[in-house]
Amino acid sequence: MRGPPAAFAELNDAWVEAALPARGLKEHRVTYFRVRASSTEQTRTARSWSAGRAVAALAGAAAFLSAAPAFAVVGQPEAWEMTLQPAGSEVMSSIRWFGDFTLVIITLIVILVAGLLAVCIVKFNAKANPTPARTSHNTLIEVIWTVGPILVLVMIAIPSFRLLYQELDLPPADLTLKVTGYQWYWGYEYPDQKYAGIQFDSYMLSDDDRKARMAQYKLDDTQAPRLLTVDNEVVVPVGKNIRVQVTGADVIHSFALPAFGVKIDAIPGRLNETWFKAERPGTYYGQCSELCGTNHAFMPIAIRAVPEDQFEKWAEAAKSDIGKANALLFAMDNGAGATKTVADAQ
Numbered sequence: 001m002r003g004p005p006a007a008f009a010e011l012n013d014a015w016v017e018a019a020l021p022a023r024g025l026k027e028h029r030v031t032y033f034r035v036r037a038s039s040t041e042q043t044r045t046a047r048s049w050s051a052g053r054a055v056a057a058l059a060g061a062a063a064f065l066s067a068a069p070a071f072a073v074v075g076q077p078e079a080w081e082m083t084l085q086p087a088g089s090e091v092m093s094s095i096r097w098f099g100d101f102t103l104v105i106i107t108l109i110v111i112l113v114a115g116l117l118a119v120c121i122v123k124f125n126a127k128a129n130p131t132p133a134r135t136s137h138n139t140l141i142e143v144i145w146t147v148g149p150i151l152v153l154v155m156i157a158i159p160s161f162r163l164l165y166q167e168l169d170l171p172p173a174d175l176t177l178k179v180t181g182y183q184w185y186w187g188y189e190y191p192d193q194k195y196a197g198i199q200f201d202s203y204m205l206s207d208d209d210r211k212a213r214m215a216q217y218k219l220d221d222t223q224a225p226r227l228l229t230v231d232n233e234v235v236v237p238v239g240k241n242i243r244v245q246v247t248g249a250d251v252i253h254s255f256a257l258p259a260f261g262v263k264i265d266a267i268p269g270r271l272n273e274t275w276f277k278a279e280r281p282g283t284y285y286g287q288c289s290e291l292c293g294t295n296h297a298f299m300p301i302a303i304r305a306v307p308e309d310q311f312e313k314w315a316e317a318a319k320s321d322i323g324k325a326n327a328l329l330f331a332m333d334n335g336a337g338a339t340k341t342v343a344d345a346q
């Protein structure tokens with residue numbers, strides 16, 4: 001039973017073996033990106049692939065009826081997810097609402113057009129209707145099919161502009177975070193005077209390092225997701241407005257975090273700005289979303305939202321030693337970052 005996920009993992013392995021040393025990367029970097037799935041993991045994925053396909057249609061219908069599963073891990077992707085990730089910020093709640101709203105409109109339009117088409121096929125085919133009418137104008141119908149679409153577009157435009165405004169109009173910031181995209185990792189700085197000195201790079205954890213962390217802090221797969229867990233997470237206070245300034249150091253990257261509804265290009269020589277407010281504690285994961293070279297897929301983003309007092313303790317320690325700060329945070333938080341809660345912020 002061989003499905004695409006297993007095949008992909010093999011391809012991935014082959015690529016890691018062949019491509020990285022050929023590109024002259026140092027051995028320790030090579031191990032950094034050695035991201036093998038264990039064979040049991042591969043079998044499990046392969047099995048759920050074919051079983052999953054069978055229920056995919058059913059799940060699609062279910063997703064149609066209820067926008068989100070009853071229980072969801074917030075801030076990271078799940079297997080066979082059919083809709084957007086559950087919201088972790090107000091902006092994402094609005095994005096999800098807008099997506100559902102336009103889905104309703106487009107569904108009604110599809111039903112209407114398909115219905116009209118069916119009527120034409122049944123009632124007006126050459127057999128059922130041998131002598132066609134010669135009508136070429138009908139003012140009422142023409143007005144309806146002009147005004148109707150205009151009204152639909154206005155109905156979509158108003159909430160769409162409101163959403164754009166919400167995304168682009170930065171509220172007064174409680175904390176500023178500067179993000180720099182590198183080939184292939186992220187660099188973070190906290191430029192506020194109060195947090196001067198906090199500056200670190202963030203690399204994806206290799207499978208071995210990830211397993212070690214899971215063992216050390218007794219974490220499960222959702223608390224240290226494969227290909228998303230990093231060595232140094234961004235730590236922010238929960239419920240505060242975070243201004244994010246994004247730039248690139250070499251090529252264009254894109255800072256994207258689905259649960260916050262954030263996706264903004266990291267362009268060399270330019271400072272882009274966006275914002276988010278984490279609504280509840282947890283670790284939220286994202287990825288670079290602009291093809292930026294061979295390891296584009298292996299530069300994840302991890303943002304841990306913690307209560308303010310924990311954040312202040314972390315920040316104080318992070319000014320001098322980021323490793324120590326992380327150990328402190330993990331001790332306070334038991335390393336359990338993932339929020340396993342009902343996704344109630346839809």
Ligand SMILES: [Cu+2]
Binds near residue numbers: 252289
């Ligand atoms: Cu990138």
